[in-house]
Amino acid sequence: MQQELETAIPDEIFVDEAAARRYLLKFCWKNHQRFCPRCRSRRNYRLNNGRRRCARCRYTFHDFSGRWINNCNLSCTQWLRLVQLFETETTARTASKELGISYNTAYKAMSTLRFAIVAHALDARQLLGPNSPLGLSLNGRAFQSPSATEEKQVTPVFGIMDRGTWAFVDLIPGFDLETLLHFSLSFQLKTVRLGNVIYTDRYQRYDTLICCVGNDPAADYFRVGPHGLPIDENNPGFWHYVSSRLTKFHGVTPQRFPLYLKELELRYNSRHKDLFPLLTGFLCDFAPEID
Incomplete structure (x- = not known):
């Protein structure tokens, strides 16, 4: 669900976890109306552990289930700070130092953002899927990036x-x-x-x-x-x-080069826009179901 917020970005979302979560949830749930990520039913109820369960299909989910943001185990403040760094074309190595996380985690988080960008491109269907040049596979909506040994040796043009x-x-x-x-x-x-x-x-x-x-x-x-x-x-x-x-x-x-090309395409075509809410909206959207 892409949603650009017109209000100024409050500084507190980068340091206060509760404020960061509230900010992200605005992109996830329009008018705070939760629905089941699996069957889209709005009939659900809250469990004691804070998760929700769909009354129709019995699927148990939380606010970020099935969304790109559900990867990497970053906190809400870390995700928003990472989006801010990504917006300024900061490298994963620098971001890892800024956020106090490992390089691998920062790289995976930035790759997740790039995959989310590709998922919103007009030609997303050509680029995503286990048989695509990127080799991205999804288990349901769970993000799975192939290992170096599993990547197909193709050179997309x-x-x-x-x-x-x-x-x-x-x-x-x-x-x-x-x-x-x-x-x-x-x-x-x-x-x-x-x-x-x-x-x-x-x-x-x-x-x-x-x-x-x-x-x-x-x-x-x-x-x-x-x-x-x-x-x-x-x-x-x-x-x-x-x-x-x-x-x-x-x-x-x-196999990863297309991610950077599509990122540059977005940056150039959005050069007169504020990228932060745009990228945050992509991150909070559901990962597509691709077989």
Whole structure:
């Protein structure tokens, strides 16, 4: 349930757990009306332990059940502080120090935010699910990120379109690193490699095609930068916004690269908005049921 609150953000939500919880619940339950996350029935009752039970399907739940925020075991104040740090593009390592949590927990929490962003994208169905390039699987609505050994060795390719007010990052079905190599060798599609990122000259309606390479030996055939394509010249729009951040993507796997691209798409398209309530709304929304 995405809900942007127009009132000023009170400072107390970052230090007072009760105030933080009240703030988050405004995004979770419209008019404080609880319903069952499983069957959507509004007939439920409170148990002695503070949880609720659905009178229709007997499902037991709490206020954050089935929502992205239910991951990572962070307190409400920690989540809101993390959203604040994420808004300013703080790294997971710095966030872990600021919040006094482990790096792995901070990284998982920021990944959860990125998955929540993807879940609200127009092409979410293409990107989420056990057979998607991200490999995200859900047990019911429980977030399960695949381990490094389980991740599929795929290299998804995205097309970037800048239409002035809006920018779009589209997954190109059927394209992978071998496709870009074929276009480069057979059709002289100009490409540039910067670290583990490869991007191309204009292709059909797209300003550029882009992907992240891992240990694929085919990546060795691509010319290493510097920037040298027409898209790099005098382009103050979305590509400048993206390319200026590519150097921060060291260590990002091909499977996780789309998370960062879709994050940048959201940031750019929301550049005139307050990101904090927008991100908080995404975090408090239900994780989609994906088979």
